[in-house]
Amino acid sequence: DKVVFLSRNPRAMTAFFEIINGNMKPDAGTFNWGVTITTAYLPLDNTDFFNSDLNLVDWLSQFGEGNEVYMKGFLGRMLFSGEELLKKVSVLSGGEKMRCMISRMMLTDANCLILDTPTNHLDLESIQAFNNTLQSFRGNVLFSSHDHEFIQTVANRIIELTPNGIIDKMMDYDDYITDPAIAELREKLYSK
Numbered sequence: 001d002k003v004v005f006l007s008r009n010p011r012a013m014t015a016f017f018e019i020i021n022g023n024m025k026p027d028a029g030t031f032n033w034g035v036t037i038t039t040a041y042l043p044l045d046n047t048d049f050f051n052s053d054l055n056l057v058d059w060l061s062q063f064g065e066g067n068e069v070y071m072k073g074f075l076g077r078m079l080f081s082g083e084e085l086l087k088k089v090s091v092l093s094g095g096e097k098m099r100c101m102i103s104r105m106m107l108t109d110a111n112c113l114i115l116d117t118p119t120n121h122l123d124l125e126s127i128q129a130f131n132n133t134l135q136s137f138r139g140n141v142l143f144s145s146h147d148h149e150f151i152q153t154v155a156n157r158i159i160e161l162t163p164n165g166i167i168d169k170m171m172d173y174d175d176y177i178t179d180p181a182i183a184e185l186r187e188k189l190y191s192k
Contacts, residue, residue, distance in 0.1 A: 001140055001141075001156060001157050002134065002137075002140070002141040002143075002154050002155050002156050002157065003140070003141065003142050003143070003155065003156075003157040003158075003159055004143055004144065004145065004151050004154070004155035004157070004158055004159070004173065005017075005142065005143070005144045005159050005160075005161060006144070006158060006159070006160040006161070007144075007160060007161040007162065008162075008190065009161075009163075010117070010144070012161045013116065013117075013144040013161065014044050014116055014144075016161065017041070017043070017044075017114055017116045017142070017144070018043075019031075020114065020142075021039065021041045021043075021114060023043075033112075036111070037111060037112050037140075038108070038109070038110040038111050038112065039110050039112045039113075039114055040105040040106075040108040040110035040112075040113050040114070041105070041114045041116075042098075042101055042102065042105050042113070042114065042115045042116060042118050043101075043116055044116040044117050044120070046097055046098070046101050049089075049097075049100075049101065049104075050089045050090060050092060050097055050100075051090065052088075052089050052090060053088055053089075053090060054088070054089055055085065055086045055087060055088060055089070056075055056080060056084065056085050056086070056087055056089060056100060057071045057072060057075065057085050057086075059089045059100065060074060060075060060100065060103055060104060060107065063104045063107050063108075064104075064107035064108070066107075072085060074103045074106055074107055075100075075103050077103065077106065077129070077133070078099040078100070078102050078103045078126065078129065078130075079099065079125065079126060079129060080096075080099065080100075080103075093121070094120070094121035095121040095122050095123055095126065097121070098118065098120065098121045098122055098126075099122070099126055102118070102130060106133075110139065111138075111139035111140065112139055112140040112141075112142065113134075113137065113139065113140070113141045113142070113143070114142045114143070115141065115142070115143035115144070115145075116143070116144055117144050117145055117146065118130065118143060118145065119145055119146075119147045119150050120146075127147070127150060131150055131153055131154060134154050135153065135154060141154065143155075148173070151173045152172060152173045152174055155172065155173055156170065156171075156172065157169070157170050157171075158171065158173060158176045160186065162186070162189035162190050163189070163190065163192070164188075164189045164190070164192040165189050167182065167185060167186065167189065169182065
C-alpha cells in the first residue's frame with residue numbers, strides 16, 4: 001500500500017511519524033512492525049543531518065557501503081551531478097537537503113518508506129523524479145503531503161487523523177475529497 005496520512009493539524013502527522021520511528025514516546029498504546037519490515041524515514045526537520053563540512057559524496061557515504069561511484073549514482077538519481085557533488089552539505093538549500101535525504105533513504109533498501117511532507121522545498125523536476133520512483137516502488141509507503149497531484153498519483157489509501165478518530169479508505173485522493181458521505185463524516189469527527 002501507499003498510504004497518505006491527512007489531518008487539519010500537520011503536527012499530528014509529524015508526531016505520528018516520529019512515534020512509529022521510535023523518536024517520540026506515545027501517550028498511550030503500542031505498535032509493532034512485522035518481522036520482515038525494514039523502514040527508512042524522511043523526517044520533516046532534517047537540520048541535524050547537515051551540521052557537517054563534508055561534501056555530498058562523503059556525507060552520503062556515512063549512511064551506506066559502497067565506493068565513490070556507487071554514492072554518485074544514488075545522488076545522480078536525485079539530480080546531483082558534476083561539481084555539485086563536491087559542495088559542502090552545510091551550505092545546501094532546503095531542496096538540496098531534501099534530495100540528499102531521499103538519496104540517504106534509498107541507500108537503506110528498506111521495504112517501508114515513511115515520508116513526512118517529502119515535497120517541501122523540492123522543485124517540480126525533483127518532485128516528478130521522486131513521484132516516478134515512488135510509483136514503481138514495490139514496498140509500502142506511509143507519507144504526508146500538501147501536494148494534491150503528488151497525493152493523487154502516489155496514494156492508493158487515505159488515512160485521516162482527526163481529534164475524534166480516524167477515517168481509513170482504500171481509494172484515490174480525488175474520490176476521497178469529493179465524496180459527500182466522507183465530507184459529512186469528516187465534519188462530524190472534527191466538530192465533536
